[in-house]
Amino acid sequence: MKKTVRDIDVKEKRVLVRCDFNVPQKDGVITDDIRITSAIPTIDYLVKNRAKVILMSHLGRPEGTADMKYTLKPVADRLGELLGREILFVSAPEVVSEDVRRAAELLEPGEIMLLENVRFRKEETKNDPAFSKELASLGEIFVSDAFGTAHRAHSSTAGIADYLPAVSGFLIEKELKFLGNAVENPARPFVAIMGGAKVADKIPVIENLLGKVDTLIIGGGMAYTFLKSQGCEIGGSILDSENIGLAGEFIKKANNMGVKLMLPTDIVCASDFADDAKVGVFPASGIPAELQGLDIGPETIKAYSDEIKKAKTVIWNGPMGVFEMKSYEEGTKKVAEALAESDAVTVIGGGD
């Protein structure tokens, strides 16, 4: 079991907490503060246990410049309102400045400070060790509680843990427990849906899931590598040619293990990778050479939705097609609707 804030003495220590305060805003006003309220259990615990709390987060994509459109000041204000106490906010374009350092040193036990948007520094998303070190120098303990960003290796989420004792917060603990339980102890039937562009990225996940699920649904760009492995003509569709053999082995393995592996049976094809290039629906076994598949077809949508409706646990990663373009969003949308209508425990992951 991972260590949490409960397993470490935080009293009178400067504790750096990486939160996910990437909240939606309209005209500088926060429109949904769930990410802020989700962070409160950890913050409360630290305050009650007399820690000196230093919060950090990113907000939007300022691309390594101090673009004040993305300042965390509104978050400091909202958090202050929610907690009914003052949040110290020292806005510094360089995130860690002399003023910030002094403010951190002067923090009293039970006080809370929020740093400026860590993505004001271009080093953040590069997981630059120098920036990790700079951040780490402000505190004595690191708490990882940014569930939405914890999978990214950035200076404030990952690199910093090389320089400080690191534990997780209650949000991470809760989500891991929920995810772990959904996957290790699933209510059955257990259906996994995998999509997205490349097979290569998902090999370890697929391997792991085969031993757990009742049904594995494959869609999106990776489906064509699986179709190819079964001798289908896939035209100019995206292909992970190095992994055709492996895809074939996965299908064999699934068969041997009694896992139902579902592939698309019909495909929305286009003459080009463009929204206005849609040609029509073709059987997955024979995509014309001059076309490429960009979404799953209606027959496939129906089969996948029916399977999802029967499930008691569903996990989903990756789109069914090029959902960024209107002409190829239907498969992903319909799968999302099937999940929304289902009573199953549903876990959806992935950047998109």
Ligand code: AMP
């Ligand atoms: P991933 O990051 O691996 O989850 O892949 C997500 C991307 O896969 C999205 O940007 C989709 O546009 C893309 N994608 C899904 N289906 C296809 C397809 N049939 N051909 C090309 N790209 C696709």
